[in-house]
Amino acid sequence: MSDLPAVAADHLPGSKSPLLKTISWVSAGVGALAIGVVVGRELRIRYKFNRRTPYDFYAHSGDEQDFDFGLGI
Incomplete structure (x- = not known):
C-alpha cells in the first residue's frame, strides 16, 4: 500500500512529458x-x-459586348 501515492502521482495532470507539453502548445498556437x-x-x-x-x-458592366476591341478589325 505504500506505492499507492506514487502511482496516483503518475496520473496527475502536472506530470506530462515535455514532448506532450510541446505538442499541445504548438497545436494551441x-x-x-x-x-x-x-x-x-x-x-x-x-x-x-x-x-x-x-x-x-x-x-465589368457590359463584358459580353467587349469582344470587338483588340481584334484588329
Whole structure:
C-alpha cells in the first residue's frame, strides 16, 4: 500500500512529458493562428465591401459586348 501515492502521482495532470507539453502548445498556437486568419479575412472582406466606389459597381458592366476591341478589325 505504500506505492499507492506514487502511482496516483503518475496520473496527475502536472506530470506530462515535455514532448506532450510541446505538442499541445504548438497545436494551441496553430489553432489560434488559424482563428486569427479567418477572423482577419472576414473583417477585411467586410471593410472592402463597405468602402466600394462607383467604379467597383460598374467595372465589368457590359463584358459580353467587349469582344470587338483588340481584334484588329
